Amino acid sequence: MQLIFCSFILKKMILKFFVHYGIHFIVPLFIAILFFRNKWKIVYLIFLATMLVDLDHLLATPIFEPNRCSINFHPLHTYYAIAIYFVLFFFKKTRVVAIGLLIHMLADYTDCYL
Numbered sequence: 001m002q003l004i005f006c007s008f009i010l011k012k013m014i015l016k017f018f019v020h021y022g023i024h025f026i027v028p029l030f031i032a033i034l035f036f037r038n039k040w041k042i043v044y045l046i047f048l049a050t051m052l053v054d055l056d057h058l059l060a061t062p063i064f065e066p067n068r069c070s071i072n073f074h075p076l077h078t079y080y081a082i083a084i085y086f087v088l089f090f091f092k093k094t095r096v097v098a099i100g101l102l103i104h105m106l107a108d109y110t111d112c113y114l
Contacts, residue, residue: 012114015114016110016111016114019110019114020107020108020110020111020114021107023103023106023107023110024051024103024104024107025048027103027106027107028044028047028048028099028100028103029044029047031047031099031103032044032047036096043096046096046097046100047096047099047100047103048100049100050097050100050101050103050104051100051104053076053077053101053104054074054104055076056074056075056076056077057070057074059074059075060073060074069108069111069112070108070111070112071105071108071109071112077105077108082102082105085098085101085102085105086098086102088101089102
């Protein structure tokens with residue numbers, strides 16, 4: 001029975017890892033290639049740069065807690081911040097950054113439920 005439970009936990013951790021980091025790295029790549037074909041490399045780099053939003057994790061104690069839901073816990077992961085990222089989407093000059101931030105929030109949101 002204990003072996004079955006450990007196997008279940010391990011499978012859940014593996015699923016969580018691939019879903020989370022797939023959304024962080026693969027989804028932005030596809031979006032960059034599909035919607036920004038002429039400048040997909042720079043757009044993808046901007047998407048990756050939006051991961052700097054995780055610097056707000058340095059304000060938490062402990063800095064990393066594998067079972068903590070980042071959404072509405074860290075300052076740049078609050079619902080207010082997400083609302084601002086959503087508004088930024090509607091302005092052409094901030095659209096790429098907003099998309100990157102919203103994808104990041106989606107990736108972190110999956111951690112709350114997987």
